[in-house]
Amino acid sequence: MNEPLKPNSFRSGPDEDGLFGIFGGRFVAETLMPLILELQEAWEWAKGDAGFRAELEHLNAHYTGRxxxxxxxxxxxxxxxxxxxxxxxxxxxxxxSHKINNCLGQILLARKMGKTRIIAETGAGQHGVASATLAARFGLPCVIYMGATDVERQAPNVFRMRLLGAEVKPVSAGHGTLKDAMNEALRDWVTNVDSTYYMIGTAAGPHPYPELVREFQxxxxxxxxxxxxxxxxxxxxxxxxxxxxxxxxxxxxxxxxxxxxxxxxxxxxxxxxxxxxxxxxxxxxxxxxxxxxxxxxxxxxxxxxxxxxxxxxxxxxxxxxxxxxxxxxxxxxxxxxxxxxxxxxxxxxxxxxxxxxxxxxxxxxxxxxxxxxxxxxxxxxxxxxxxxxxxxxxxxxxxxxxxxxx
Amino acid sequence: MTARMDTRFADLKAEGRPALVTYFMGGDPDYETALAIMKALPGAGADVIELGMPFSDPMADGPAIQKAGRRALDGGQTLEKTLLMAKAFRENDDETPIVLMGYYNPIHSFGVERFLDAALDAGIDGLIVVDLPPEMDVELCNPAVEKGINFIRLATPTTDDKRLPAVLANTSGFVYYVSMTGITGSAIVDTDKVEAAVKRIKGHTDLPICVGFGVKTAEHARIIGRAADGVVVGTAIVNQIAGSLDADGRASADTVESVATMVRGLASGIAAARLAQAG
Structure with missing residues (x-):
């Protein structure tokens, strides 16, 4: 017999193209592509850097309370x-909420990449609050896109974000929910690609976001x-x-x-x-x-x-x-x-x-x-x-x- | 590749002027009106037609084209109908190149093979799919090129010299240079920078370079047309359509003619581009 196949692992994805089987990938406009590749470089660096890990662990313990x-x-x-x-x-x-686990990791990446402005989308407002919180902690301006419907039904979180110094931009396109907020955040990103880090709130989006969000979570x-x-x-x-x-x-x-x-x-x-x-x-x-x-x-x-x-x-x-x-x-x-x-x-x-x-x-x-x-x-x-x-x-x-x- | 595109750009080169590339949304505000607009474009001076395929989530588009897509979808437009529209146009015009422009998901949903066959049958010459960078060529670009349909790539200010060869590798027909980092319909560009970028890209390819995003007036078209092989106008045309609609958002008697008038104005700007340069 030939050598046995390597044991199948469910933990090895994504592959180098950012694919989990047929899922994932990098379906973005050309304007964003160089930035996505730059993010990937920063992420590869972060994975191997003991100093990055130590800083993340320190903040997880003393800021988040892990x-x-x-x-x-x-x-x-x-x-x-x-x-x-x-x-x-x-x-x-x-x-x-758990959202801060991801935001902490990402804001350290943003700093490493020399980005000076944070944008994020939010649905319930939990990711928006976590993003605004860390933008305040790291002294970066922050814009949060939030569907107009969600702005209404999550009013306390909207107020929290504003208190934290973030600008909350209601998005009325579509039904004014998370998907529309994400479209608008992508439009901002493509416009301000030099200065801006897009802090995606969930394990989705173009590679390497699904992988890095998963790792931080x-x-x-x-x-x-x-x-x-x-x-x-x-x-x-x-x-x-x-x-x-x-x-x-x-x-x-x-x-x-x-x-x-x-x-x-x-x-x-x-x-x-x-x-x-x-x-x-x-x-x-x-x-x-x-x-x-x-x-x-x-x-x-x-x-x-x-x-x-x-x-x-x-x-x-x-x-x-x-x-x-x-x-x-x-x-x-x-x-x-x-x-x-x-x-x-x-x-x-x-x-x-x-x-x-x-x-x-x-x-x-x-x-x-x-x-x-x-x-x-x-x-x-x-x-x-x-x-x-x-x-x-x-x-x-x-x-x-x-x-x-x- | 379909011959219409190369023939058109060769003819324009001989004529000594850049191409006027006009974008509008398939099905905006309804199928019949959009088809009438499409039929009126070549006579008004459009050299290449970009036919928008509406999508619910147009991430790279500004408010004008977002709304046009919404009007089209509300009017019942589908990818199938957009292809039908191109086919109906081809019955009377076998020379004007047609480029379908939009996002990947409706094509993904339709099925890539089925879509390409239908596109060939409808007389489509090229595709611009915003969310398919070279890294994803295996999805649609390679199959399209194999079938003889041009895959027209967007190059942007963030596409540096290192990346440009990858962007140009499987591109044919023309290169669409996006004049700014931003969404469609943003404010006019720094024209000197655009000229420099066009020259930079020309150092890497013999393909025609068309410039879009932010070109709104005949004067813009004239200035951009000095350096570029083509000028793309989209949002301004879409706004013209929107402005002609009645209070209920339906086409008025004036809709088609107002678009044609506007395109004639743009064409005069294009015609003046190289004259100005000579003078």
Whole structure:
């Protein structure tokens, strides 16, 4: 016989062209291409540079407050009566979500590249707040593009960004949500390519963004791995995380991808149901296409026009998904399921009352899936869920949904 | 390659003037009006037609072309209809080169092979696809060139001498020089810099160089046309269409003629480009 094939790894992507299987790539205008290549050089340098890593680790520890705890949700576990439920509590990070993990890494890259101005897109405002926070910390001017609809439904975050000194530009094109904000950020970037660093908020966009965002977010999974081994002496049976663009999910999943006994579930926004148009379940209900620099699953019509999604959660309201998730879906390594607005709001209330934690609506989607799965699993099984953001920003949305006055 | 493009640029060279390349959006504001505009363009002085393929998320376009795409899509335009429109135009004009311009996803969705066959059948001479840099040539550029359709590349101020050979490698028909780092419809450029850039690119290729982004008036066309082999006007034409619509956004009796009048003005600027230089 010939030599056996090398063991297949789910952790080796992307290849040198930025591809995960057929997904990913560099679908950008020529004006941006030299900059994308320059970013790639800076990223290759950063990966190998001990000083870069040390500075990132220092800021992660002393500015963000890492490691975030891995918390055993005892009351919720009792309530659901099945698998033990642990939360990776990235909602306790400075700025209130996992987004800062990525922004810290990227702003160090921007500084290395000599860029003097930061732009970012934001949906729920969590990435916008994290970007504005670090722009303030590093003394750089910052412009945040945010869909006009989101500006309205995430008013507290808009105010926070402005307090932090960022300029928030509402985008009214399209339906005024995350996709439109990303288009506008790309238009700014192409115009101000010399001075500006585009801080993409999720593990999507042209190569090398999906890879570098994943690496900066993988601190979540690396910590969770050590913490669960310390707490339980074994790996978890299942990981669950919400996917909008997919950065918190890939951050949790990636360090476990080559552990075949760890099942993984990504939870998409099912909105008002997949039978209609009002959802954002690109992996469950979309098909592969090209948008915002990468090939990935997209919600699109028969003519290849991108659809507007819907979710109660502004952070999941994006008709695409990071390309690595598309590949993990097609390879069968990760299962992706939709959760409805209603189910997410129920889970939001459940967690608030059983554990005294108000989650963001994004992880409330992941929690709704945990609520379905945990009771079907034995009490000796372990689920780790990424509690990637806190819910202060969503109190108004939930009140509106429930018909309550704040 | 289809012969129309090379023939057209050779004829213009003999004539001693640059090409007027006109962009408009397929299906804006509706199929019939857009087809009538397309048919009127050559008579008004357009030498090459860029036919926009509308896309929901035009990342490299300014507000004018964004809105034109939205009008077209709201009017029911699809990639299939844009190809039909070109085919209908070809029934009466087998000489004016047609270049399809847009973004990759509608083509990706249509299917690359099927698209190229339909494009050849419709008499398309070239493609400009904004979000396909040379790094992605395997997607559409290589298959298009194999079928004999020109793949026209954008070169930009950020395309330096080191990168230029990669950008020019599989380019044919002409090179589209983007006069600025920015989106379509931005303010007029520093014309001296544009002239220098055109000369720089000419050092790397014998292909005609057409300059676009920011060319709005006959005077701009005249100045840019001194150095370039062609001048691309898009946003100004799209704005002319938008300005001619009635209160409900529908075409008026004046729409086609107002575009033709404007293009005639641009053509006079083009005709004056080399005269001015001689004088």
């Amino acid at each position: 490691p975030s705890p891995l918390y055993f949700a005892e009351r919720l576990t009792e309530e659901l009566g099945g698998a033990k439920i642990y939360f990776k509590r990235d909602e306790l990070n400075h700025t209130g 993988s601190v979540i999974g690396r910590e969770a791995r050590e913490q669960i081994m310390a707490a339980e002496g074994k790996l978890p049976d299942m990981l669950v995380a919400a996917v909008g663009g997919g950065s918190n999910a890939i951050g949790l999943f990636h360090p476990f991808l080559d552990d075949p006994d760890v099942a993984m579930v990504g939870v998409e926004a099912g909105g008002k149901g997949l039978e209609g148009e009002e959802h954002c379940a690109s992996l469950t209900a979309g098909r592969p296409g090209v948008l915002h620099g990468n090939r990935t699953y997209l919600l699109q019509d028969d003519d290849g026009q991108i659809k507007e999604g819907h979710s109660i959660s502004a952070g999941l309201d994006y008709p695409g998904i990071g390309p690595e998730h598309s590949w993990l879906k097609e390879s069968g390594r990760v299962e992706y399921v939709p959760i409805l607005d209603r189910e997410a709001v129920d889970a939001f209330q459940l967690l608030t009352r059983t554990e005294g934690i108000i989650p963001a609506l994004e992880p409330a989607h992941a929690l709704a899936e945990v609520v379905k799965r945990a009771p079907t699993m034995g009490r000796d099984k372990i689920i780790v869920m990424n509690l990637c953001g806190r819910g202060d920003k969503d109190v108004q949305s939930v009140a509106n949904y429930l018909g309550m006055e704040v």
